[in-house]
Amino acid sequence: MATTKRAPAGAAVLRGDITVAIRNAVMNELAEVGYGRLSIEAVARRAGVGKTAIYRRWSNKLEMVMEIVSDVAERKVPLPDTGSFAGDLELLMMIVSRALQHRIASQIIPDLMAEAARNPQIAETLQRALRTHQQALAEKLVGQAVARGELPEGTDAGLAVDMMLGPLYWRLAIAREPVADDYLEKLALAVTGALRAAHP
Amino acid sequence: MATTKRAPAGAAVLRGDITVAIRNAVMNELAEVGYGRLSIEAVARRAGVGKTAIYRRWSNKLEMVMEIVSDVAERKVPLPDTGSFAGDLELLMMIVSRALQHRIASQIIPDLMAEAARNPQIAETLQRALRTHQQALAEKLVGQAVARGELPEGTDAGLAVDMMLGPLYWRLAIAREPVADDYLEKLALAVTGALRAAHP
Known part of the structure; x- marks a missing residue:
């Protein structure tokens, strides 16, 4: 029981870490190359994740960038x-x-x-x-x-x-x-x- | 005498017309494709002038755009x-x-x-x-x-x-x-x- 409970908690933390890594990668790519030249490939590479990790969260570049930027803007x-x-x-x-x-x-x-x-x-x-x-x-x-x-x-x-x-x-x-x-x-x-x- | 006097005056008007045509072309190209993708070729084509007419006035794209935009901004x-x-x-x-x-x-x-x-x-x-x-x-x-x-x-x-x-x-x-x-x-x-x- 204890292990089956810990496993999802660990996975949740990991999912959170990956989301943070992707968010940081998106912000840095936006700053360096701009929205027009930003690619999902480069974000994935920079975040150290696979492209599927990104497509599991957002269906396209526009949705990904808008959600991340809105979150950051509102947090600020x-x-x-x-x-x-x-x-x-x-x-x-x-x-x-x-x-x-x-x-x-x-x-x-x-x-x-x-x-x-x-x-x-x-x-x-x-x-x-x-x-x-x-x-x-x-x-x-x-x-x-x-x-x-x-x-x-x-x-x-x-x-x-x-x-x-x-x-x-x-x-x-x-x-x-x-x-x-x-x-x-x-x-x-x-x-x-x-x-x-x-x-x- | 009259003709030699009219000739430079006419040339000056023409030079002014060409400058206006180039300025309008630059503003429209900036609006459509942006500074990054703006080319001297496209400006010349749009203004209906040769590239030399542009290079006679400005030595490069940056100088051309900055002078035209500053002029327009100050006129406004x-x-x-x-x-x-x-x-x-x-x-x-x-x-x-x-x-x-x-x-x-x-x-x-x-x-x-x-x-x-x-x-x-x-x-x-x-x-x-x-x-x-x-x-x-x-x-x-x-x-x-x-x-x-x-x-x-x-x-x-x-x-x-x-x-x-x-x-x-x-x-x-x-x-x-x-x-x-x-x-x-x-x-x-x-x-x-x-x-x-x-x-x-």
Whole structure:
């Protein structure tokens, strides 16, 4: 009995290890060669697994990449509650700015955005993941701030998303300008001021 | 005399026409196949000119694409003075949002950003063009607003760039969410509030 119980547990751990190995291989291949030139063969080789291990999990390259990237993107941004809106914003923006400056993310994100501009299926998957996740994030942070009396009731969560992520994305991923020590603090003040000013 | 005078004038017009034809061909090829697969041959064919006409103007593909794209990018954003900061912002953001939603721009920009992530020379050229142009733009609009008493002296023009372009870029080019009728007006209020709140 004991051995038959241990066997599936061991297999589950192994399955988990293989999934982690494949995920890391996909992220590294995406960074190195981009989505267009990524092949299941190269991922399998890099992960040290057979192609069947991949096809057992995903039916094609698009499905594999989209699931892995969505998972990683959603893992990267937790929902903070530091006790103040400024604190929540600063923490969120610190996490986002680190993610955007990460070697792998800074290669993968522009590449997937370019693929999305050519492939409606990629565009739709990425946008659905982004929207759902961001909207939930903004609603939580804005909701907390309204409850604390820091923002007016009915503050626009959609505008909050654009304000919390847009300037940072622009600076780090597009203009690729450095972020000064006090920039995030300043940005947190700016976003709070923006949401108050835009409220009707 | 008259004929010898007309001849160079005619040649100049022709040279200008050819440059326009090449520029349009480059923009369309960039949108269709992307920088990586763009070839001088295809541009020449599309523009209806010989390859020598291209090599007379630029020494290679990188130089050609960077000069054309920088020119177009700088042409797209004039420096408005509508009499109020909110008006200047709304006009600027209307121009930027139209440019970002343009079929060709929405293909070319993500592609060049992906190339920039892989090719430091492209990254540097694009960032230099962006920085110089944006900084000048922000300094002009902020300077006008300070002179009108709408923003405090010493308002951060670097932060203004991120605030004026980031949220719009995020919404239109990354999340690809639609812009509601009153969005730009709201955004102009938000940006003004942001710059006031971030001022020390």
